[in-house]
Amino acid sequence: MSNAPANASVDPAQFVNSLIRTVPDWPQPGVQFRDITPLIGDPKGLRVLIDLLVERYVGMKLDRIAGLDARGFIIGPIVAYELNVGFVPIRKIGKLPYKTVSETYKLEYGESTVEIHEDAVSQGERVVIVDDLIATGGTMLAGKRLLERLGATVVEGAAIIDLPELGGSKLLTESGLPLYTITSFGGH
Template sequence: MNINPILENDLKAAIRTIPDYPKPGVLFRDITTLLGDARAFRRTVDEMVQPWAGMKIDKVAGIEARGFILGGAVAHQVSAGFVPIRKKGKLPHKRVSIAYSLEYGLDEMEMHEDAVVANERVILVDDLIATGGTAEGAVKLLQKLGAEVVAACFVIDLPDLGGADKLRALGVQVRTLLTFEGH
């Protein structure tokens, strides 16, 4: 889904790019500058929820950690509950977990087993989609508990890495606000 080119330029201008982080050759897209700009943050959240305004959304799931910030704001806007999806070992109650692929191996994420119930309509939120391993794992985790993942929303897409296509292959609608070429 494309947004207004003027809005896209404004939001891109609010994101800091850090070269060679976390390793040489990588351009890290740092959204903390966007989050610190009240106008850009508000516009981002408004744009993320726009397609679902007025629809029944039961929960918004956010992927640790920036997905918590964005997901909480999105949940507030659509009057839904919020579900944290965390790295293994961070949640105190009964959990369900799933392994997911990273560039350099596997990791695990968890959520409370009672965080969603069958047939609840959920939107997944994170700051960026790259290779899609984390988001794909989160979708599968939500589906494992019977949730209907209505959509996955991201501020940034790195389309050269193909992550959004992985989610579309799972039947999940993907909403991204900005694209940056490369890795």
């Protein structure tokens, strides 16, 4: 059951925001974790979220949606299906079974590496990268670099949530990646 407003059609972004739970001090003290599970668990919330993303990209010529491990895997395939394009997983290191290329990056609490299959995209394919949120921007920037190394054109980065105080959206736009986010939260 949702505690969301009854009339979700008035402001879809505000409706989406209302279904995101904040979990204080997780995974470490001082962090305000933005939990999308209530949003994707609510049938109307999931539909509104996907509709916002599909409406954004339905008129664009796209070849693929790339989803970042792990929450980009939840929304990315649904958006790809609705747009009738392929889906590309960008995974944490060691999770893909075929030949990969990798990119290491910094994140809020350390360092990580993501990989993509070397044949995941073709030269010139147009791709949108999706994830649940933009914090420091490291994961999305690493995904962008991987896709570009394989010859794709990254059209835009999309996320449900922007955490602008962490600087990720600024980093990404300064790198030349246009962004689309549905809502934002202050703080960490």
